[in-house]
Amino acid sequence: MVFQEHQKKITEQISTAIKEEFQQDFPHESMRLETPPDQEMGDLAFPCFPLAKILKLPPPKIAARLADRMASSPEIEKAAAHGGYLNLFYNKSGFIEMTLREIHEKRDAYGNTAIGNGQTILIEYSSPNTNKPLHLGHLRNNTLGMASANLLDAMGYRVIKVNLVNDRGVHICKSMLAYQKWGGGETPESTGTKGDHLAGKYYVLFETKLKENPDLEEEAQALLHKWESGDEETLSLWRRMNEWVYQGFRKTYSRMGTAFDKWYFESDTYRLGKKLVLEGLGKGIFYRREDGAVEIDLTGHGFDKKVLLRPNGTAVYMTQDLGTAKLKYEDYAFSRSLYVVANEQDYHFNVLFKILELLGFEWAKGCVHLSYGMVELPEGKMKSREGTVVDADDLLDELKSLAREAILERRSDFEEGELERRAEEIGQGALKFYLLKVNPRNNIQFNPKEAIAFEGATGPYIQYSHARIQSILRKAGDLSFDSLDLSALGNKEEFSLARQLYNFPMEIQKAAEEYNPARVCEAALQIARELSKFYKERQVLKAESDELRTARLFLIHCVALALKKALTLLGIQAPDRM
RNA sequence: GCGCCUGUGGCUCAGUUGGAUAGAGCAACGGACUUCUAAUCCGUAGGUCGGGGGUUCGAAUCCCUCCAGGCGCGCCA
Known part of the structure; x- marks a missing residue:
């Protein structure tokens, strides 16, 4: 570099x-x-x-x-x-020249490094349950997962993005049971409802009916037993409803630009976990209790005892995760394996990694819990059973519609297609930036007014800065930077901009090392602010001389590359007009 | 009760890993659009960095302690 x-x-x-x-x-x-x-x-x-x-x-x-x-x-x-x-x-002129020429030459690769070359990093994120649609918590998880993956990719790692779907268990059976009883055979097609929302509707219905009829809990357990014993009718309903949910998820993911290289399903991996636990039992790492449960004693390692198989031999959450962890290594031989999971599971992952280590897996030391804070609403915690969740699709719709209004307040020359496209880009820019600009470790106070803001320290501010540059570059006509004389640059605003651009790659690297996209947000804001100050003081198209005009066009072209790089890393679109 | 995390202007957050006068955005007030997009910029006001001890040339940052908040402490996931 x-x-x-x-x-x-x-x-x-x-x-x-x-x-x-x-x-x-x-x-x-x-x-x-x-x-x-x-x-x-x-x-x-x-x-x-x-x-x-x-x-x-x-x-x-x-x-x-x-x-x-x-x-x-x-x-x-x-x-x-x-x-x-x-x-x-x-040395100002030398500094500016070196910085800008480097950026221009690297283009999209500006800010990238090769420090991860030859190494594979696996990153698991999103990891939804198949009984309800995605909510605000998933949105934080998804944006964090995507941005972290992008950052590691920029550092030269081979990045494998993984979604581990929780597609089995009693909670899934609850929505199935409610559907069996009261569904009347309706489908996403017949109701025009997104599949994940339809499944979620029956999960909520189960919870309400449960209050009148506590026996439903037992019925759900019975359904789970039927599922585990391979009852074909149950399995068929399970497959059908899960497929609805996946169709819904895929829609939301694709809308957000969330992507995965591999999907794991807990209905597959829990068996591997069981096998692993029995092997550990054979090696004397675990022990069998009198009641038949298999357990590990971690009191010597600062943890408690942990059950790994129930007395009846069935798997628990930890069992599945042990199996999945090993499967991931067998599939990809990673040097690091990241888990983007909220901090309520800090203890679980400490224990998981310790058990993997005790089982003798060298690769266990490459496992990292990328822990992040909860999203708190003004009214308090989100509770899916009490209907206080902020639905992901609804929120995306709302932001898009607000962005559309914001555009129409400012201009009326977009055709319908572009208006829709820009509204989507800007709405998501606002939301993603809002979720990413806070250090992942901290909880987010979800303030709806601020989340939908398009002014101030927001995603749209960065997008706007980028779009404005593109507008000027368009007006400049054919750009030729063949005969450049950058020595004309050197005033306070130009130099400050160059300094920001120079520092940006180091910020990207730190962000990647810390798994902290908020650093990229902060750096992008600084560049954008510096750019706005520059505009205020200096003219580009009407610069004092042709040399200066070309040099300044080159400068803002480099700034645009930086802003676009930042937005791309964050998983946000960089519109050319807005 | 025990464990982990957090505490910085009214609100939401930064703070270069121990360095110079603690910085942004929102909200408030006052300015700047016949001038490359005002989704912007400039100015004013607002801070005993939760409290108290300590470590040293030097602390928002490290240590101890207390207080407040979040999360966890299933054979749920």
Whole structure:
């Protein structure tokens, strides 16, 4: 990476200056440069405090002597001491030229690295149940999963996106039972209802009927036994209703741009788990209790005991996950396996990974729980049984319709097709950005007013910045950057923009390392703000000279590449007009 | 009760992994559109970084403690 080499050259220069001035080794690898709080103070700062300890000299003294000693170079124009800091100023024109040319050359690959080349990362996300439609919690999960996958892909990993569907269990049988009793044979086609919503309707119906008739619980259990014993009629209904649900899911996924390379089904994998547990029992890692249950004692590892097979031999949640984990490794030989699952399951995953380790799987150390916080509504927690869930499809519809209104307030020249398309892109841009801009670790306070906002620190603000650039580039006509003279660039706004663009790839890398797309959101906002300031002060199409005009067009073309990169990583469309 | 996570202007969040005067957006107030898209920009006001101890040249960041909130503590998933 050109920018990293540039950074390395600078740390080497500081290292050399220290060596010459103080006869002291201070390897550039261990040197971390900071950004001064005010741009007037410089572009990079080297804190001299750690050095002060070694040299037993006051930091301002060290900074001053280093500032005098620093030779001017193609990278650094001048150095200045400021308190205990050695502040460095980039060679502006060289810096801008290097940054922009690099971006232009890399295009879509700007910000990518090769650090993951040759390694496979598996990422499991979404993982819905087949008894109800997707809700707001799934939307956070989906956007987080997609964005993380995109980030890892940009780092050069081979990324396998996996959906693990919870398609069996008593909760599935509940909607089946309600349908058997009161469904009257209706279908998605006959009712014009999306299949997942139809199944969800019967799940809710079960819960309401249960209040009048507690015996239904037992009937659902009985249906589960029939399912497990392979009763053909039950299986046939199960397959039929699940297929409805998948059709509904596929619609929502495809609308959001959520994609998977592989679907796993717990109705397949729970058997593998059972086998694995019995093997572990043979090896003495687990033990059989008097009542017949198989258990593991993890009290020596800071956990409790955990049942892995019930007395009647049936599998529990942990059993399935053990089986699925192993199957994933057999299928893909991953170096890392990520689980995008809410933080309410933190304990479960700690235990899961510990058991895999105790079973002797080398790859267990590559398993990571990408834990994220809950989405909280103003009224409190979402409860599917109480109907306080925010339905994913409804929310997407609402945002689209609000975006349509917002467009019509601003312009009336879109044809119907483009209006629909842009409304969808902008509505989703708002929602996805809203969900991604918070650190995954934290809970999200879902404030409907802010989630649907198109102004301020929002997705549409980034999209707008991008669209505006495209508009200017269109007006500029045929763009030829063959004879470029970038030396015309160098004022405060242009330089600030270049600095943001220069820093962006490092932010992407950090975001990928931390599985934290919020970093990309923040970086994109900074670039967009810098761009808006630039517009306010400088003209592009009516620049003072042809050279400057071309140079500025080149500059905003590079900014557009950065904004589009950010949006793409976040799974958000970058419209050319809006 | 035990365990994990969180606590930063009225609200929602950042904070370069221990560094300079703690930054954005929303809301409030005051400005800027015959000028490349005002989904924008500029300004004003608003902070004992939950409280208290400590560690050191230096703490929102690390340690201890207390307080508040979230989640978990099924042979549910």
